[in-house]
Amino acid sequence: MNTREIMDLALQMAGLDEIPYDSGVIVPGDNIRSVLMGVDMATPELLLAKELGVDLVISHHPQGGEPSIHFHKVMERQIECMVKAGVPVNKAQKALKPRRERIERDSHVSNYDRTGSAARLLNMPFMNIHMPLDIISENTVQAYLDQRVTDPRATLKDVIDALMEMGEYRNALACPCIRVGAEKDYAGRVLVLMAGGTNGGEQVFKAYFEAGVGTIVCMHVPEEVRKAVQDQNIGNIIVAGHMASDSIGINRFLDALRNNGLAVQTMSGITSGIVEEGP
Numbered sequence: 664m665n666t667r668e669i670m671d672l673a674l675q676m677a678g679l680d681e682i683p684y685d686s687g688v689i690v691p692g693d694n695i696r697s698v699l700m701g702v703d704m705a706t707p708e709l710l711l712a713k714e715l716g717v718d719l720v721i722s723h724h725p726q727g728g729e730p731s732i733h734f735h736k737v738m739e740r741q742i743e744c745m746v747k748a749g750v751p752v753n754k755a756q757k758a759l760k761p762r763r764e765r766i767e768r769d770s771h772v773s774n775y776d777r778t779g780s781a782a783r784l785l786n787m788p789f790m791n792i793h794m795p796l797d798i799i800s801e802n803t804v805q806a807y808l809d810q811r812v813t814d815p816r817a818t819l820k821d822v823i824d825a826l827m828e829m830g831e832y833r834n835a836l837a838c839p840c841i842r843v844g845a846e847k848d849y850a851g852r853v854l855v856l857m858a859g860g861t862n863g864g865e866q867v868f869k870a871y872f873e874a875g876v877g878t879i880v881c882m883h884v885p886e887e888v889r890k891a892v893q894d895q896n897i898g899n900i901i902v903a904g905h906m907a908s909d910s911i912g913i914n915r916f917l918d919a920l921r922n923n924g925l926a927v928q929t930m931s932g933i934t935s936g937i938v939e940e941g942p
């Protein structure tokens with residue numbers, strides 16, 4: 664496979680027909696037979712890949728280049744997600760604006776060429792695939808919870824227990840936990856939000872809760888947003904865990920690469936999805 668075909672496979676699995684702004688091929692490569700992938704892959708991992716003799720390095724998170732500079736643009740997807748959950752489109756756009764603008768300002772100052780220049784000097788094919796794999800995580804976890812948590816009086820503990828049956832969460836060191844709410848609190852309508860670039864900030868959480876969502880399951884939440892949602896006193900937040908949640912989409916994509924005959928090695932935060940049977 665070449666790097667474009669590998670990207671296309673991820674897009675197809677996520678139901679996308681264009682490469683999102685937060686993903687891209689930094690150094691293209693042909694005839695790829697072996698891959699080293701991790702959640703964060705930068706210059707040390709590129710050197711390791713050279714040492715291991717692999718043909719391509721894939722990072723999940725953007726590592727510079729256009730995917731970092733244009734990262735904030737993928738947050739637009741959150742408007743569609745809010746509308747789908749029942750938020751009026753005008754309110755969705757305004758709720759997202761402060762955080763989207765903050766992310767744009769932050770990425771603008773970054774050294775966007777650091778890792779990409781290393782990949783070019785090493786002549787190491789290098790790409791990052793972010794949102795497509797987060798969409799796979801989001802769809803997988805939502806479908807799983809829809810099937811497992813059906814009692815209208817289900818509690819946050821029931822949601823956590825269901826998540827812990829998934830291999831990636833069971834095998835993680837940072838497991839699913841409640842960040843707003845308590846074990847016995849009713850979950851209400853459970854919505855998984857894992858693919859919007861990064862979290863949309865306190866107003867986005869509030870918009871979802873006001874539209875009837877009871878519990879948001881996400882990958883991570885900044886402390887100031889957590890405090891604000893706690894003060895709003897409407898809904899709950901379960902942080903499912905960052906590395907484990909990213910791994911859910913990554914593992915499904917890597918299985919597809921293996922099915923295409925590629926040799927795949929993993930590192931840097933990817934937790935196994937295999938549930939070990941107890942004694």
Ligand SMILES: [Fe+2]
Nearest residue numbers: 723793797909
């Ligand atoms: Fe992710």
Ligand SMILES: [Fe+2]
Nearest residue numbers: 724882905909
């Ligand atoms: Fe992530």
